Amino acid sequence: MRIDARYASVRRVAKALCFLCLAGQGAADAREPYASTYKVPDHPPVLIEDATLLTGTGARIDGADIMLSDGMIDAVGIDLDGSKNGLIRIDGTGLWVTPGLIDVHSHLGNYPAPSVASTADGNEITGPNTAHVWAEHSVWPQDPQFGLARAGGVTALMILPGSANLFGGRTVTLKNVPGRSVYDMKFPDAPHGLKVACGENPKRVYGERLQAPMTRMGNVAGYRRAWIDAEAYRDSWRRYHEQLAKHEAALEQDMEDDPPASPQPPKRDLGLETLAGVLDGEIPVHIHCYRADEMLVMLDIAKEFNYEVSTFHHAVESYKIADHLAQEGVCSAVWADWWGFKLEAWDMVVENAALIDKAGACAIIHSDDPHDIQRLNQEAAKAMAAGQRRGMDIDEADAIRWITQKPAEAMGIDDVTGTLEAGKAADIVLWNTNPMSVYARAEQVFIDGALVYDRGAPSRGNVSDFDLGQTYLGTRP
Amino acid sequence: MNMLRRLVCIALAVSPGSLAADSVLIENARLHTVGPQGSLAGDMLVVDGRIEAVGEVGDVSQDVRRIDAKGRPVTPGLFSTLSRIGLVEIDAVMSTSDASVDLPKLGPSVRVEAALNPESIVWRQALVAGVTHTVSAPNFAQTPFAGMSVAIRLGTAKAPVIRRDVSMMVAMGEAGSALSGNSRAGNVALIEQAFADAQEYNAIGRWHEGYAFAPHDLRTLVEAHAAKLPLAILANRASDIRAAVDLVGKVGLPLIIVGGVEAWKVADELAAAEVPVVLFPMSNLPSRFESLGARLDNAVVLFEAGVDFAVFEINPHDTVRFRQSAGNLVAEGLPWDVALESITLAPARIWGLDAESGSLEPGKVADFVIWSGDPLEVTTWPEQVFVAGKPINMRSRQDDLFERYESLPPH
Numbered sequence: 001m002r003i004d005a006r007y008a009s010v011r012r013v014a015k016a017l018c019f020l021c022l023a024g025q026g027a028a029d030a031r032e033p034y035a036s037t038y039k040v041p042d043h044p045p046v047l048i049e050d051a052t053l054l055t056g057t058g059a060r061i062d063g064a065d066i067m068l069s070d071g072m073i074d075a076v077g078i079d080l081d082g083s084k085n086g087l088i089r090i091d092g093t094g095l096w097v098t099p100g101l102i103d104v105h106s107h108l109g110n111y112p113a114p115s116v117a118s119t120a121d122g123n124e125i126t127g128p129n130t131a132h133v134w135a136e137h138s139v140w141p142q143d144p145q146f147g148l149a150r151a152g153g154v155t156a157l158m159i160l161p162g163s164a165n166l167f168g169g170r171t172v173t174l175k176n177v178p179g180r181s182v183y184d185m186k187f188p189d190a191p192h193g194l195k196v197a198c199g200e201n202p203k204r205v206y207g208e209r210l211q212a213p214m215t216r217m218g219n220v221a222g223y224r225r226a227w228i229d230a231e232a233y234r235d236s237w238r239r240y241h242e243q244l245a246k247h248e249a250a251l252e253q254d255m256e257d258d259p260p261a262s263p264q265p266p267k268r269d270l271g272l273e274t275l276a277g278v279l280d281g282e283i284p285v286h287i288h289c290y291r292a293d294e295m296l297v298m299l300d301i302a303k304e305f306n307y308e309v310s311t312f313h314h315a316v317e318s319y320k321i322a323d324h325l326a327q328e329g330v331c332s333a334v335w336a337d338w339w340g341f342k343l344e345a346w347d348m349v350v351e352n353a354a355l356i357d358k359a360g361a362c363a364i365i366h367s368d369d370p371h372d373i374q375r376l377n378q379e380a381a382k383a384m385a386a387g388q389r390r391g392m393d394i395d396e397a398d399a400i401r402w403i404t405q406k407p408a409e410a411m412g413i414d415d416v417t418g419t420l421e422a423g424k425a426a427d428i429v430l431w432n433t434n435p436m437s438v439y440a441r442a443e444q445v446f447i448d449g450a451l452v453y454d455r456g457a458p459s460r461g462n463v464s465d466f467d468l469g470q471t472y473l474g475t476r477p
Numbered sequence: 478m479n480m481l482r483r484l485v486c487i488a489l490a491v492s493p494g495s496l497a498a499d500s501v502l503i504e505n506a507r508l509h510t511v512g513p514q515g516s517l518a519g520d521m522l523v524v525d526g527r528i529e530a531v532g533e534v535g536d537v538s539q540d541v542r543r544i545d546a547k548g549r550p551v552t553p554g555l556f557s558t559l560s561r562i563g564l565v566e567i568d569a570v571m572s573t574s575d576a577s578v579d580l581p582k583l584g585p586s587v588r589v590e591a592a593l594n595p596e597s598i599v600w601r602q603a604l605v606a607g608v609t610h611t612v613s614a615p616n617f618a619q620t621p622f623a624g625m626s627v628a629i630r631l632g633t634a635k636a637p638v639i640r641r642d643v644s645m646m647v648a649m650g651e652a653g654s655a656l657s658g659n660s661r662a663g664n665v666a667l668i669e670q671a672f673a674d675a676q677e678y679n680a681i682g683r684w685h686e687g688y689a690f691a692p693h694d695l696r697t698l699v700e701a702h703a704a705k706l707p708l709a710i711l712a713n714r715a716s717d718i719r720a721a722v723d724l725v726g727k728v729g730l731p732l733i734i735v736g737g738v739e740a741w742k743v744a745d746e747l748a749a750a751e752v753p754v755v756l757f758p759m760s761n762l763p764s765r766f767e768s769l770g771a772r773l774d775n776a777v778v779l780f781e782a783g784v785d786f787a788v789f790e791i792n793p794h795d796t797v798r799f800r801q802s803a804g805n806l807v808a809e810g811l812p813w814d815v816a817l818e819s820i821t822l823a824p825a826r827i828w829g830l831d832a833e834s835g836s837l838e839p840g841k842v843a844d845f846v847i848w849s850g851d852p853l854e855v856t857t858w859p860e861q862v863f864v865a866g867k868p869i870n871m872r873s874r875q876d877d878l879f880e881r882y883e884s885l886p887p888h
Contacts, residue, residue: 113764144763200569323885340599340794342569349879350797359885371759378801378855385856389849390879438804438855470769 036186043450044086045069051092056099056404056419060397066097068426071448075422098400098435099419100155100427101376104333104407105313105366109159110135112143123162128206129226132270133169135159139182145370147462150176150453152374153429153442158411160195163288164205166222168195170274173411177447191412194278197288198298199344227305230275236266284310290344292317311410316345319352322359331362331410336382354387365402376403381436396436500524501866502537506546511553511822512836523843526865531837546847553836554609554844557799558755558789558824562603562611563593565793576616586697587624589615595634598874599793604631605873606796607859609844610834614646621648621656621664628830632864643828644709645701650717651767672728675699707731713738714767722750738768741775744782753785753827758802774809787823804853
């Protein structure tokens with residue numbers, strides 16, 4: 001039996017709250033705390049005709065149509081039926097269509113613009129293990145950077161805590177839609193992730209304070225101790241649930257005499273709940289890690305405690321161990337060409353993504369940056385060209401997967417988005433030319449079939465509250 | 478075409494036995510001269526390291542070294558307008574980073590050429606990325622004067638400095654305020670006082686403790702004044718840009734705006750005052766209160782208003798991003814040739830170095846690049862960089878790393 005302590009306890013709290021609201025207000029909102037409030041908007045059906053499609057599955061289809069209706073990709077093909085009522089037809093001649101871009105590593109909302117001390121909400125640098133914090137509780141939905149990323153074609157993104165701590169906390173996956181609350185943006189049913197950081201950052205931050213960890217061996221000891229605590233915590237909840245089940249069974253079977261005493265639940269611990277969620281396979285692990293040798297150590301820790309690593313982030317040296325990463329099924333989320341800002345980022349090669357891909361491992365291009373998230377396509381293009389320069393057989397149909405299908409897999413949302421396939425969410429970008437060109441711009445962006453960005457007609461959704469009153473509004477964005 | 482084949486092609490194209498020749502002919506090129514000749518198909522003749530003729534080169538002697546560009550684009554070597562190339566190897570390793578002088582009362586007199594390291598891995602990486610020139614500048618540390626920038630030619634490692642004292646780096650706006658008692662008012666007062674102190678010190682020949690800067694700083698300011706050295710002033714908010722224009726009017730020096738995120742708001746004033754702007758075109762975030770008006774087409778507005786501008790990339794590692802940002806300006810509406818100019822001739826012109834560099838014109842140094850395709854695209858690369866007309870070794874440490882790990886050992 002697989003019991004997720006986190007979900008069990010959250011549900012219990014939610015139930016208790018719901019009794020209160022039923023009693024107090026009558027009509028109850030059945031929403032659990034911290035659950036998504038996003039709803040697929042109504043939209044007219046859309047047919048884009050005669051465009052070049054990069055499907056995100058590795059295919060390029062020229063002169064193809066794509067139909068969006070009821071929030072979904074209805075069909076992809078040649079000469080689709082355009083007779084639907086109220087259909088909006090878009091002539092895609094000369095235009096390119098890709099899945100909505102997905103960024104597996106972003107700090108929009110928790111390091112928003114304006115970037116001032118009072119908005120720096122990404123790094124809870126108060127202890128090396130802050131597995132108890134949730135990135136979503138720092139996300140400011142009015143961050144103007146969301147709209148700019150939307151204009152760059154980004155339809156979903158994962159917001160992570162920073163990398164100062166060994167355990168940074170829970171990540172959150174968002175749909176890149178305007179909202180009054182982070183929960184208006186939270187991607188329904190997407191799992192949380194756990195942010196882990198290895199290497200220079202934790203040991204520098206805490207070492208400078210003469211605290212642990214001060215060294216890389218201190219880093220590793222810190223993870224292992226935490227996982228040992230997490231195992232004990234998970235086991236205590238398992239025992240509790242076993243005892244509870246026995247107790248309830250006894251109550252049902254034997255109503256006479258003395259039923260066994262009702263077991264007391266262990267006290268909840270938010271940090272250990274997160275780590276136990278990883279051990280139970282509910283929370284994918286995302287590790288900030290640059291060096292090849294350290295990534296291999298991180299995989300050993302995962303073996304010791306029997307959990308899986310989803311993705312190494314930054315992963316500047318993944319190309320050195322691409323065979324191991326392929327074998328372990330671990331993704332690498334890399335930059336095209338960022339390097340040299342610290343020693344662990346010294347061994348970058350621009351062929352990194354191409355080499356990872358060539359080895360059969362999962363390659364992702366990520367941004368970790370509010371500028372680059374606006375041009376993920378260009379980052380993928382640079383990484384593609386680096387492979388082409390070496391004679392590798394890759395093209396735009398391959399490279400687009402690094403910013404669509406592959407990050408969707410890493411984030412656990414690939415069953416609903418990340419490719420142009422019938423039945424997937426209608427998260428798509430319409431480009432004015434080949435998106436692997438520096439001259440490409442997103443003309444229109446759709447999320448769940450709804451037009452959320454139109455280059456020719458900036459809308460309220462792309463102007464945050466913070467932007468209001470600025471003198472550039474009304475001019476070309 | 479794969480890398481190996483291409484290398485062979487270039488090796489073959491560089492005809493053997495011509496090492497002694499001091500003439501080089503680039504044949505069959507798509508020449509983007511960024512000069513009066515514009516873009517044209519043709520040849521380029523280099524004699525003694527300088528461009529002799531572009532386009533129709535006339536009769537050429539037999540012993541000239543011939544290099545076939547195979548119809549590919551040839552541009553001037555890129556001029557990284559403002560960077561820390563040679564000053565920073567790894568940002569977070571302090572012992573390799575000489576950009577900031579973290580001392581009180583030391584500012585205007587900081588000259589970074591003593592810190593330059595032409596053996597730097599980063600320097601070589603920039604050169605093989607097509608960057609043949611840069612102006613390397615000190616960073617701000619404790620005063621609103623960071624010191625003097627220096628112009629370097631990356632392909633001439635033994636004597637890379639082509640001009641000392643290119644500009645004096647001064648901070649206004651938020652950065653200047655933070656180094657001047659946390660007020661823009663203090664910032665303007667401190668800068669003006671420094672120049673006034675320098676004049677007084679020069680007149681009476683005696684330094685006293687009331688001066689905000691050390692004697693050699695004040696002497697440097699006097700020299701700067703005598704040489705009409707441009708002040709390269711970091712300013713982003715429209716009002717800060719106006720304040721910079723006012724300030725240089727008072728101290729009587731030329732002005733170059735660095736940053737200029739909101740320069741588009743005062744484009745007409747900058748055009749009238751003939752003040753150029755050195756900008757980072759990807760700044761479109763309201764990430765500071767001084768940059769709330771940030772927009773991607775800032776450079777397009779400046780161009781249309783007649784303001785001279787150049788693109789910069791301060792990070793010495795990001796030399797590919799340097800041309801990428803120029804490409805993005807084309808997507809925002811800038812003419813292609815103007816975008817190319819913004820990373821070649823415009824920086825040379827703004828820093829006063831265009832007599833020697835920045836374009837493919839007879840008489841200029843023959844530092845140029847053969848590209849695999851459109852040099853502003855993200856999917857192209859430099860096929861070959863030339864310094865003084867000679868093809869350089871294009872290998873870098875990243876090639877060594879790639880080749881070591883291209884095939885992984887079985888495990």
